Amino acid sequence: MRSNDRLVAFLMLLPSLVLLAIFVYGFIGRTAWVSLSNWGSDPTQALALDPQIAFAGLANYRKLFTGIIDVRFRQDLVNTFFFTLFFLVGTLGLGLGLAILLDQKVRMEGLFRTIFLFPFALAFIVTGTVWRWMLQPQGGVNVLPELVGLPPLEFRWLTTRQQIWQFDWNSVPAFLAGAAAVTFAFMAWRAWRRGAHVRAGVQAVLAVGLGGWAVTGTPGVTLLPYPEMHGFNMAFIGIVIAAVWQMSGYTMALYLAGLRGVPEELREAARVDGASEFGVYRHVVLPLLGPITLSAMIILGHISLKIFDLIWAMAGSDNATTDVPALLMYLRSFRANAFAEGAAIAMVLLIMVATVIVPYLRSSLRGEVRR
Amino acid sequence: MTTSTDSLTLGRRTQPGRRGRWRWVIYLLLTLAALFYLLPVYLVVVTALKEPAAITLADTWRLPETWNWGSFVTAWEAFAPKLRNSMVLAVSATVASALMGSMNGYVLSKWRFPGANVVFPLMLFGMFIPYQAILIPLFQFLRDIGLYGDLLGLIVAHVVYGLPITTLIFRNFYAEIPDSMLDAAKIDGAGFFGIYTRILFPLSISGFVVVVIWQFTQIWNEFLFAVTLTRQESQPITVALAQLAGGEAVNWNLPMAGSILAALPTLIIYIVLGRYFIRGLLAGSVKG
Numbered sequence: 183m184r185s186n187d188r189l190v191a192f193l194m195l196l197p198s199l200v201l202l203a204i205f206v207y208g209f210i211g212r213t214a215w216v217s218l219s220n221w222g223s224d225p226t227q228a229l230a231l232d233p234q235i236a237f238a239g240l241a242n243y244r245k246l247f248t249g250i251i252d253v254r255f256r257q258d259l260v261n262t263f264f265f266t267l268f269f270l271v272g273t274l275g276l277g278l279g280l281a282i283l284l285d286q287k288v289r290m291e292g293l294f295r296t297i298f299l300f301p302f303a304l305a306f307i308v309t310g311t312v313w314r315w316m317l318q319p320q321g322g323v324n325v326l327p328e329l330v331g332l333p334p335l336e337f338r339w340l341t342t343r344q345q346i347w348q349f350d351w352n353s354v355p356a357f358l359a360g361a362a363a364v365t366f367a368f369m370a371w372r373a374w375r376r377g378a379h380v381r382a383g384v385q386a387v388l389a390v391g392l393g394g395w396a397v398t399g400t401p402g403v404t405l406l407p408y409p410e411m412h413g414f415n416m417a418f419i420g421i422v423i424a425a426v427w428q429m430s431g432y433t434m435a436l437y438l439a440g441l442r443g444v445p446e447e448l449r450e451a452a453r454v455d456g457a458s459e460f461g462v463y464r465h466v467v468l469p470l471l472g473p474i475t476l477s478a479m480i481i482l483g484h485i486s487l488k489i490f491d492l493i494w495a496m497a498g499s500d501n502a503t504t505d506v507p508a509l510l511m512y513l514r515s516f517r518a519n520a521f522a523e524g525a526a527i528a529m530v531l532l533i534m535v536a537t538v539i540v541p542y543l544r545s546s547l548r549g550e551v552r553r
Numbered sequence: 554m555t556t557s558t559d560s561l562t563l564g565r566r567t568q569p570g571r572r573g574r575w576r577w578v579i580y581l582l583l584t585l586a587a588l589f590y591l592l593p594v595y596l597v598v599v600t601a602l603k604e605p606a607a608i609t610l611a612d613t614w615r616l617p618e619t620w621n622w623g624s625f626v627t628a629w630e631a632f633a634p635k636l637r638n639s640m641v642l643a644v645s646a647t648v649a650s651a652l653m654g655s656m657n658g659y660v661l662s663k664w665r666f667p668g669a670n671v672v673f674p675l676m677l678f679g680m681f682i683p684y685q686a687i688l689i690p691l692f693q694f695l696r697d698i699g700l701y702g703d704l705l706g707l708i709v710a711h712v713v714y715g716l717p718i719t720t721l722i723f724r725n726f727y728a729e730i731p732d733s734m735l736d737a738a739k740i741d742g743a744g745f746f747g748i749y750t751r752i753l754f755p756l757s758i759s760g761f762v763v764v765v766i767w768q769f770t771q772i773w774n775e776f777l778f779a780v781t782l783t784r785q786e787s788q789p790i791t792v793a794l795a796q797l798a799g800g801e802a803v804n805w806n807l808p809m810a811g812s813i814l815a816a817l818p819t820l821i822i823y824i825v826l827g828r829y830f831i832r833g834l835l836a837g838s839v840k841g
Contacts, residue, residue: 186744187744187745188664188666190744190745190746191660191664191666191745192660192664192666194657194659194660194745195656195657195660195661197653198653198656198657198676198716198720199672199676201713202675202676202679202713202716202717205679205687205691205713205714206678206679206682206687206714207675208690209686209687209690209691209694210682210686210687212689212690213686213687213688213689213690216689216690276586279582280583280586283579283582283583283586284583286576286579288579288580288583294583294586294587296824296827297587297590297591298586298587298590299823299827299831300590300820300823300824301590302823302834303770303816303819303820303822303823303830304774304816304819304820305773305774305775305776305791305815305816305819306774306776307774307776307791307794307795307815308774308791308794308812308815308816310795311794311795311798311808311809311811311812312593312596312597312809312812313593314798315596315597315600315805315808315809316592316593316596318610318613319610320610320611321609321610321611321613322596322610322613325610325611325613325614326614329614427589427590427593431590432834435831435834435835436835439835484681487683488683488684488685490776490777491776491777491791491795494776494795494799495794495795495798495799498799508683508685511685511688512685512688512777512780512781515688515689516692516781521689524685524689525689527685528683528685528686528688528689529686531683531685531686532682532683532685532686535681535682535683536682539678539681540678543674543677543678543681544674547670547673547674547677
């Protein structure tokens, strides 16, 4: 009887398992295969129902990272990097600030909370449409100063081609190796302090090796035979503002839940010890918010890597200065029918998201089992 | 969350005049922040209510001289079929994924089988992937079975890719119902379905509210699947709005009125059922 019920239980779960196995893992496998093929290079086969495609090895990936034509993809990666950076700083900073303000036993807290969080209920397309109107060159935000008698702003929010913080694409391996070296050095230092001397030694050797490779100009790796400059496209500033407007309420809610979880006795104890209200936050409350910050960073970070509709609505789907890989994948696949290249971009995107999400899933589920 | 008056008074006694003196700064900052969030709303509403000819960039922030509701009528006429598509899509995909998620959550929390610890994270991963990574095969698959461009194809996609989050929320929800309640029912002779219909399901109303709100909002607002998998006649509202607003020589009153129409359903849900909305939002971060 009981074992029969167990079988029924498993059978009830089975349809979902099969669907997800096919639609998630089967389809990812298929995309991986397409990314290694030549699908789309022959226009007559591109939209065929049963296209003749052949294995092409890593050619599509090589083109993306080192091909002359695909400079746009490389700028897209740089765009995503800067967008993610400023989006995270903005949402976490504003969200934490608002949560701390709301934690001061203010009147009308519910009203403020509702106002801060409502954009989260909107579609990115709606937010994008609205902010596109807000950021028109001779209107919206730019003429706001006139209301108080100041001269209007001149910044062309979404159409400027200005690029700052430029660097050569060929130095990207050095940046990455340098970042890895610093990480390994830090891990080695921590392992040494915990007494794991062997592990510390291995990590120190890795750090020195990678650091040396980076400092000497990454011998053995040449991406491009000529310098290719990339940088931060200032047209993204407006998009970051709109994204922060939409998502900071989410971090506010996360942080507020976290602040409410800090026992009043703890704060009281710190006050009795003579801590100022600022000190209570600095030394008691904020350190307890670390785990929340980490999970917010991961959730928002993976949203930011996938950002697609907001940019489509704000700057148009085919605007090279505000492009990101998620958009380029769509354009290459469904506008140009270059499916193999689109699939390669999709796989790069998947790998970036997976490096953020897989450790997060592992650690949060492992903690759950222990509990 | 100080509910006891005791700690409240204590808090006041230790920080006497100081708190009072700086209090206006807190309210000033909160008001400025509220302005930041509400300014776009003001702009959308006044623009939507202006005569098309009265919309000039320089007078953006001015109130309309004559209130013109015509833009809403025009936007409604253009968008009514798309809003209907979105409603059919969001309601049916939400119901299907919520019911399946509830069953999955029940199995995963109360009938743990060997390997469940491996299967569950593999299921969850599906909600984080960039959908670009499955878009080409999904497009091919729907075309092969004749559902490309059909609203039903989009519904199928949203049901399947909605399963991880609905399963997660229900699993965490059911995990809090004590096993002893189930054991009592088992002794009374209830089997797998008996326990679900008699005990779990009646207790899961608020779980369903959380999941339904979350899924409805997500699906109503979704764009990538919508723009890739539909044709003109099966377009949901997000695609139609993006098309209308993306045109070059555009009168801004229409996109603004359209934005309001597209935003209203999820906004109403948020304002009326905000409590549950926040719960879904917090549940989205795995640990629940």
